[in-house]
Amino acid sequence: MPTAVLTIDGPSGSGKGTVARQVADRLGWHLLDSGALYRLVAYASRQRGIPWTDEPANAAIAGHLDVRFGADTAGNEQIWLEGREVSTHIRTEEAGAGASQVAAMPSVRSALLARQRAFALPPGLVADGRDMGTVIFPDAALKIYLTASAAERARRRHKQLKDKGLDANLAALSQEIAERDRRDASRPIAPLRPADDAQIIDSTSMSIDAVVARVLELAAQRFSAK
Numbered sequence: 001m002p003t004a005v006l007t008i009d010g011p012s013g014s015g016k017g018t019v020a021r022q023v024a025d026r027l028g029w030h031l032l033d034s035g036a037l038y039r040l041v042a043y044a045s046r047q048r049g050i051p052w053t054d055e056p057a058n059a060a061i062a063g064h065l066d067v068r069f070g071a072d073t074a075g076n077e078q079i080w081l082e083g084r085e086v087s088t089h090i091r092t093e094e095a096g097a098g099a100s101q102v103a104a105m106p107s108v109r110s111a112l113l114a115r116q117r118a119f120a121l122p123p124g125l126v127a128d129g130r131d132m133g134t135v136i137f138p139d140a141a142l143k144i145y146l147t148a149s150a151a152e153r154a155r156r157r158h159k160q161l162k163d164k165g166l167d168a169n170l171a172a173l174s175q176e177i178a179e180r181d182r183r184d185a186s187r188p189i190a191p192l193r194p195a196d197d198a199q200i201i202d203s204t205s206m207s208i209d210a211v212v213a214r215v216l217e218l219a220a221q222r223f224s225a226k
Contacts, residue, residue, distance in 0.1 A: 002139075004029075004124035004223055007132035008215070010146035011192060012096065012180050013153025015203050015211060019146060020128035021077070022212045027126065027219065032119040033069070033077070034129030034136070035099065037112050039090040040067055040081055042098025052101040059107035065115075092166065093176060100180050103130075104187040124223075130184060133195035142222040144215055145194035148204040153177055 006023070010016045017033060024031040041062045042052060050057045068080040079087045089095065102108050116136050119125055127136065133143035148156075154174040161168035184192035194200055199218055203211050 003120045003122055005120055005127060005137045005140040006124070006142045006144070006215075006219055006223075007127045007129075007137050007140045007195075008144045008146055009128075009130055009132050009134070009192070009194070009198070010144075011130075011153065011184065012177055013157045014146045014148050015156065015208060016128050016146045018208055019211050019215060020126050022208070023215050023219070024126040026212070026216060027124060029124035029126050030119055030121055031069075032116060032125060032127040032129075032132075034112075034116055034127065034132060036069070036079055036090060037062075037065070037067070037116070038099035038103045038108075039095045040065055040079070040086070041102050041108060041112075043086060043090045043095050044081060045102070046094075046098060052098045055105045055107055058102045058105060059111050062102075062108045062111035088164065088166075091164070093161070093168070093173070096180070097176065100183050104183065104189065106189045109189055130192045131190035133198055134193065135190045138195070142219055143195045143198040144218070145198040145200045146211065147200065147202055150174065150177055150181065152204045 008016045008020045017035070021031060041058055044061050044065070045052060045058050052058065066082045070078045072078055077087055078085060079090065113136065119127065120137070129136070133140055151174065154170060154177050157173050157177065158168050158170045201211060201214060
């Protein structure tokens with residue numbers, strides 16, 4: 001029997017990362033943060049002085065990422081690249097902008113395809129990203145597309161960065177999110193869009209707890225029937 005997979009896709013700032021972590025924890029399943037992989041490629045490229053426009057070089061980095069995911073005792077994410085903890089470094093707006101650029105490169109996406117699918121291990125996987133339900137796990141039993149208004153997503157991202165002690169400008173974030181939306185939706189390879197069979201949840205006026213509860217309700221319906 002194939003491993004149960006629940007995908008959560010959506011644009012930047014929709015809350016999918018927070019929701020995915022909480023859902024995976026509640027279900028006792030594995031978690032794949034695919035966006036972190038692209039951020040790691042962008043970060044590693046910048047550390048090596050490689051332009052984000054150099055597709056062959058970025059694809060080579062993607063194919064040989066020495067990365068490990070974990071969490072601290074409080075449940076906060078911890079990500080190691082080549083033995084160095086880089087969780088905060090890859091969550092900057094600069095890394096996000098770089099991730100959006102390298103994610104549009106076919107050879108980078110190809111290099112990360114098998115790595116992402118390898119996360120699907122028993123008892124189940126919650127996969128968070130932009131093309132989890134359309135490209136990486138097209139046969140997933142439950143696909144969620146989580147969205148929110150651009151203004152609300154910018155506000156959330158601004159608060160998230162401030163809470164981490166990072167500099168952030170709301171107007172600049174709004175502009176960056178609009179540009180990232182355009183780039184992600186218009187790229188020729190794996191554009192950001194809901195899967196045809198996705199359950200769409202608009203979280204604009206919903207709390208994280210309410211979204212998590214809704215996803216768990218859908219998961220109980222879908223996976224208990226299997």
